[in-house]
Amino acid sequence: MTLNFLIILVIIALAAWLGNVLLSLEAIVGQSRTRVKAARESVAKLEASMKRFQRDEESANKETDDLLNEMIALRKKQAEVQQKLAEEQAKRKPRLLILSDRRNPSDKEWLVIVANTQIGEVDASHPLAQEWARGREYLVWAETDRDAAERAVRRFSARPGYTVRSVQPVKEDLYPSGRPAAALKP
Template identity: 60%
Template sequence: MMLNFIIVLAIVAIGAWLGNVLLTVEARVSQTRNRVRGARSKLDALEGNIRRLHREEEKLHAEMDELMRDVVGLRKEQSEVQRRLSEAQARRRPQILILTDRRNPNDKEWLVTVVNQQIGEIDAAHPLALDWARGREYLVWADSEREAAERANRRFSARPGYQVKAVAPVKGDLYSAGAARGAA
């Protein structure tokens, strides 16, 4: 009997121990299942974010393509406007200024081009900065080319940055062209 009692006691002890092991294993399995569920929910959220980001990326690419088409169109328009501006500036009648009204009987007419790059460097918004950078033409009466340049230098030498760029004899009649334009 005692043996039977010890066997029953051993079976109960082993059953209790197996019950504890089973409860521990079940708790760990439950924790693992919870972790797996959490990981799956995070994975689903990440996949949702990835899909959303892919859609946004596609939208951004489409918007970039549209903006590039707009930029290309605007650049074409800009080049057309610049071309028309260049044509208009080329057609623009140059303004000839008279340096002085003093004239000797033997003097010839000279066109003296005077430039000043410093005006644009100091104040690019100055209304005459571009004219001075290109050069302004002055009508000068003088005996020779050298004397015409000297007269222009004397006139502008007091101010820094002015220099004579070119001296050329007047070809044609300046006065008849002006009268014809005035009549039109």
């Protein structure tokens, strides 16, 4: 009987121990199930975020393509307008201003370009601001190109910002008689 009692006691102890082990395993499995569920929810949230980011990326790419196409169209239009402007400017007869009507018999005709970018900087709405920025052409009579540049500098040196950009000989003699046509009145 003692032996039977001992065996029953060992069986009960073993059953209690196995019950504790099973309860511990059940708690561990429950925690694992909770972690797996949380991981699945995180994965679902991440997948939803990825889909949203993909839609946003597709939308941004489409918008970028649309803006690029619009920019290309505007650049083509700008090129057309610039071409028309260049054609119109080529049609426009250039104005040649005479710096002084004094001329010596040995003088040659020089085309002097005088520019002043400060006019546009001070008052961009000035009617001659762009023309001064590009440079205005003056007919100057002088023996050399250096003399022609000096005459232009003397003429414009009283005001700041004026510079002589270039001095070139006139290819054809505009006033062969030695006097401007306006001065030859009968």
